[in-house]
Amino acid sequence: MQKGCPRWATLKKAADYSGLSERHLYNAIADGLIRSSLVKRPNASRGRRLVDLRSLDAWIENGLMQMGPAPCSPNQEPRTKEEES
Numbered sequence: 230m231q232k233g234c235p236r237w238a239t240l241k242k243a244a245d246y247s248g249l250s251e252r253h254l255y256n257a258i259a260d261g262l263i264r265s266s267l268v269k270r271p272n273a274s275r276g277r278r279l280v281d282l283r284s285l286d287a288w289i290e291n292g293l294m295q296m297g298p299a300p301c302s303p304n305q306e307p308r309t310k311e312e313e314s
Contacts, residue, residue, distance in 0.1 A: 236282055237266070243280035247289060254280060263288050 244251045258265045264284040269276025 234282070237279040238282055240278050240280060243282065243285060246282065247285055254285075257288065 238246060240251050240254055243254055247254070249257075254263070257263045258278075258280070264281035266279050266281070267276045268279055
């Protein structure tokens with residue numbers, strides 16, 4: 230997150246910011262992977278869910294540590310047994 234950027238964002242803006250779907254973010258919030266806050270007036274039945282962009286960034290950056298195997302090259306020619314030796 231860059232300096233001067235807001236710390237909190239609506240779910241829609243957090244989805245746009247991260248490139249993830251709102252459903253994916255809801256699931257991450259429910260799993261305790263990112264922080265959020267439900268802002269509402271006392272005794273109100275509805276409010277607005279805000280996502281902590283710092284925790285969203287940290288969660289995404291944490292995924293960088295878990296790199297899987299290198300992807301296959303789609304246009305690579307199969308090697309013959311003679312080439313492998």
